[in-house]
Amino acid sequence: MSLTAFLSMGGYAEFVWPSYAVVLTVLVWNVIAARRSHRRAAEEARRRLQISGTQS
């Protein structure tokens, strides 16, 4: 099978590839957003602990 035949998806390229693009975007976004959310919570917790002044 040639690459162009593969990319043309039997004439359905304009439907198949955007579908995969949407889902891959959602997969990647969720990983980035979850990690960012955790990182922000950690930074915020660090700040809160410093302000409360209990030094270790």
Next chain:
Amino acid sequence: MWTWFHKLSSPPHFYRVAGKMVPWFAWPAALLIVAALVGGLVLAPRDYQQGDAYRIMYVHAPSAWMSLMVYVVMAVSAAIGLIWRIKLAHAVAAGCAPIGATFTFAALATGALWGQPMWGTWWVWDARLTSELILLFLYLGYIALRSAIDDPQRADRASAVLAIVGVINVPIIHYSVVWWNTLHQAPSVTKMGAPTISLPMLIPLLMMLLGFTLYFVAVLLTRVRGEVLRRERNAGWIREGLAQ
């Protein structure tokens, strides 16, 4: 078993264990999804009716599965949090919402992209599509309600009620293709005994479903770890937990 569960639901213990568990779900998920992409796009044969358009199934069905499974996890956690007043359960429910909302969007978008070449329309107001759209609004309503209430405990309780009431929509979505005449085809996998899909087509789909499920656990654990940090005020363990 109960003592194990009780120990796990303590925030410091959960935070530590969850952090260790994430890669054990994330890597198998990544491998399964990549393998299923190759299987679904390259190795699986062309469908004799739908041609290559049916390959949208490999991302559409797992997204739709996620939209329902994540909602059930969210509603059950919300109920546990509401009944037994477990903060961690509310944190799990809060972590589910953005994941579920994005996969519901993906299910609707890929459904439209599949509907156009197969049915000749992007959208119809039939039972399956409409109930899935309501699911998206339930997720968005949950997120909006949560962010509209400043007091975390009140936000937990109010959003939990919304999540629990909305769970009625899940069986409606699932059985909509059976109860009503819809354009949407009946599921090909869950028909027990008589599989209506050939093995080379089925295997990538099952791998994708499993991959998405493991992926969900990894992403959810990461989100819940953040939620636990936000809910825990002035606790000494956070200092130790963050030092690692």
